[in-house]
Amino acid sequence: MIKQLKASILIFVILFVIVGFLYPLLITVIGNVFFPWQANGSIIYKGNEPIGSELIGQPFSNPGLFWSRPSSTAEFPYNALDSGGSNLGPTNKMLIDRVENRIKILRNSGITGSIPSELVLGSGSNLDPDINLESALVQIPRISKVTHIPENVLRNLVFEHLNGRTFGFMGARVINVLELNLALMNLEKVYGR
Amino acid sequence: MTNGLSNISIALDLLEFGIFFVILTLIVKPVGKYIAAVYTGKRTFLSPLISPVEKWIYRLTGIDANQEMNWKEYTLSMLLFNFIGFIALFLILIFQGSLPLNPEHFKGFSLSLAFNTAISFITNTNWQAYSGESMASYFTQMAGFAVQNFLSAATGMAILMALIRGISRKNTKAIGNFWSDITKGTLYILLPLSIIAAVFFVSQGVIQNFNSYKTIDFLQPIVTQSGTVTHQILPMGPVASQEAIKLLGTNGGGFFGANSAHPYENPNPLTNFIEAFLIILIPASLTYTFGKMVGDTRQGWAIYIVMLSILIIFLGVQYYSQIRGDPLITNMGVSGPYMEGMESRFGVGGTVLFSTVTTGVACGAVNASMDSLTPIGGMSSMLLILLSEVAFGGIGSGLYTMLAFVIIAVFIAGLMIGRTPEYMGKKIEVKEMWMAVITALTSGIVILIFTSIALVTKSGTSAILNPGAHGLSEILYAFASTANNNGSAFAGLSANTLFYNLTTGFAMLIGRYIPAIAILVMSGSLAEKKYTPPNAGTLPTHKPAFMVWLFAIVIIVGALTFFAALAMGPVVENLIMWGGI
Numbered sequence: 001m002i003k004q005l006k007a008s009i010l011i012f013v014i015l016f017v018i019v020g021f022l023y024p025l026l027i028t029v030i031g032n033v034f035f036p037w038q039a040n041g042s043i044i045y046k047g048n049e050p051i052g053s054e055l056i057g058q059p060f061s062n063p064g065l066f067w068s069r070p071s072s073t074a075e076f077p078y079n080a081l082d083s084g085g086s087n088l089g090p091t092n093k094m095l096i097d098r099v100e101n102r103i104k105i106l107r108n109s110g111i112t113g114s115i116p117s118e119l120v121l122g123s124g125s126n127l128d129p130d131i132n133l134e135s136a137l138v139q140i141p142r143i144s145k146v147t148h149i150p151e152n153v154l155r156n157l158v159f160e161h162l163n164g165r166t167f168g169f170m171g172a173r174v175i176n177v178l179e180l181n182l183a184l185m186n187l188e189k190v191y192g193r
Numbered sequence: 194m195t196n197g198l199s200n201i202s203i204a205l206d207l208l209e210f211g212i213f214f215v216i217l218t219l220i221v222k223p224v225g226k227y228i229a230a231v232y233t234g235k236r237t238f239l240s241p242l243i244s245p246v247e248k249w250i251y252r253l254t255g256i257d258a259n260q261e262m263n264w265k266e267y268t269l270s271m272l273l274f275n276f277i278g279f280i281a282l283f284l285i286l287i288f289q290g291s292l293p294l295n296p297e298h299f300k301g302f303s304l305s306l307a308f309n310t311a312i313s314f315i316t317n318t319n320w321q322a323y324s325g326e327s328m329a330s331y332f333t334q335m336a337g338f339a340v341q342n343f344l345s346a347a348t349g350m351a352i353l354m355a356l357i358r359g360i361s362r363k364n365t366k367a368i369g370n371f372w373s374d375i376t377k378g379t380l381y382i383l384l385p386l387s388i389i390a391a392v393f394f395v396s397q398g399v400i401q402n403f404n405s406y407k408t409i410d411f412l413q414p415i416v417t418q419s420g421t422v423t424h425q426i427l428p429m430g431p432v433a434s435q436e437a438i439k440l441l442g443t444n445g446g447g448f449f450g451a452n453s454a455h456p457y458e459n460p461n462p463l464t465n466f467i468e469a470f471l472i473i474l475i476p477a478s479l480t481y482t483f484g485k486m487v488g489d490t491r492q493g494w495a496i497y498i499v500m501l502s503i504l505i506i507f508l509g510v511q512y513y514s515q516i517r518g519d520p521l522i523t524n525m526g527v528s529g530p531y532m533e534g535m536e537s538r539f540g541v542g543g544t545v546l547f548s549t550v551t552t553g554v555a556c557g558a559v560n561a562s563m564d565s566l567t568p569i570g571g572m573s574s575m576l577l578i579l580l581s582e583v584a585f586g587g588i589g590s591g592l593y594t595m596l597a598f599v600i601i602a603v604f605i606a607g608l609m610i611g612r613t614p615e616y617m618g619k620k621i622e623v624k625e626m627w628m629a630v631i632t633a634l635t636s637g638i639v640i641l642i643f644t645s646i647a648l649v650t651k652s653g654t655s656a657i658l659n660p661g662a663h664g665l666s667e668i669l670y671a672f673a674s675t676a677n678n679n680g681s682a683f684a685g686l687s688a689n690t691l692f693y694n695l696t697t698g699f700a701m702l703i704g705r706y707i708p709a710i711a712i713l714v715m716s717g718s719l720a721e722k723k724y725t726p727p728n729a730g731t732l733p734t735h736k737p738a739f740m741v742w743l744f745a746i747v748i749i750v751g752a753l754t755f756f757a758a759l760a761m762g763p764v765v766e767n768l769i770m771w772g773g774i
Binding site for chain 2: 027077129169
């Protein structure tokens, strides 16, 4: 028993050092030498100012910008210190009420046809940086009206930013909302207001 | 339903599933062979690099790795080693506030949460009643959680190796050396694979740093009820190194609350595919290792086919249910796939693939909010857990649990055809049957008892988020997940309470160690038996007939145990959702 206890402690301490310190340090060094941008959060800069992470979504309510998926993180939407889904089940009244509210806002913004699900349903992280194609297209008339950028120009912009399935079959076709909006703001400069 | 996914999307999703399982089937043999070589002490291509380290460890600790143990010594070593791990992690959690690498100055965990979390990580469960980005320091994550991610996985594999030796050896008490098994599993298998996976993850955008959290101004400030918000704070940390072992070791504990739904843990469809693959890689390959080590690879393939069949059936059920979606939502004029709790970039296919694999394999990492799955979709994942985690189950534990079902299947078949039951030349007698039954039924008993207690106490039901039938599912899922050491959750349940920290804590302890000890007892007993060569009356355990039989045994045991509970939870909710009762 004493012999085994001693062995337990010694083996634990050695493996603790190897997998608990040497291993993460090794990965940190390799990561920061070869992939420093990715290892530090895929931050997009405008000049010297960080304006967001390519991977972490941001909320938009300006009618002249593309809106992200709804987010129900604590205190404010896209609060990155509170990742995680709403956890509301499919028959929960709270979910139905939330969706109803979101539909109302979208209807007020001028959408008349059916509403793409991703604009009314929250994501698993509630930090989703993307929306699908339908969710972007349906917002074009509103944005065009506010920014006076022609709809076909906006359509082209959306398709330029559409990421297809990886290798043609993995995941889904999505658009990064932050990048799309940055490109849109550049266009606005061209078209003026 | 016309509003769901287009036919092209469905076809591509099915293609994603198909390619996943074809690659898996192709890789099981080389990886399984490598693992067998490691545990039988053969030279591998990594030996020149790792063998000196291994020998140095034995010298430093004074362990004689060639000195084999009987089942009692092996069990004692395993329990002591896990106990040391528990103490170390418990202390780290309690004293987190005074330890280094804590840029956000997180306080120590409460006693009940530290108890629950430490058990969770030593038992390979990774049930998380805490949220990573707002409660755990970098030190806790890497020196606390990640260490146990390696060691609990190595423990699972070690127990399996002991059982395999018991089956393949004869007239001996020796079932291997636990210290050597732990060291080998960590150094030769988990660590090299983790290094490769972690570097790949960083290249894809999984973060790996020790920076303090980053403040980022929103492109557009937003107005909320409590005022204007101008920025968000991005959590940082050594995520990639932890991500790799979280999946490879079937642990599942996310660095962040959102787990593999978080873009910093799982940034794109490719990482999603690879993550699901890493979860299943070792548990699936171990079936080949088993066949190789008992000298008949057909036995391993037979088990692989049964496990794969179970997994694919539930994959189909969940996918079908998810693409049918939620009629309550579509009836409001909403089109497109049902995406509540799911990430756009993974789509329905990538989400369902991950959710099925992570629950069939006792990993418990999630890339979506399980609570928001459709009732039948959620039930499908829950059933994979409730079947005692055998498709493919946790690393090591999945296969040893399946072997207990094999023993039961052989025994019942033996009774029916009037022959002495034998498996791999070993007579199956009372002791083996007892241990097999204990292994197969412990989790079920724990789940039903704890769920019942929770349902009739205020502290149990007040933690429910979703009312009605779905609330029952939340509680049932919590105990299913903990007793089977999965760790995923219907996370609406507020689990960080004294009641749930204690009950799920004990569910994890019992669900891990009772079967583990039973397996080691069985291993000792089998090793001592003499070998009986197969004769005309021996039931061939590698033929399709036996595979079907084994499949039926697993399904019948699971279905009979949980039919009533499932009928009152997800089945009722599904009827309400579609029929409006």
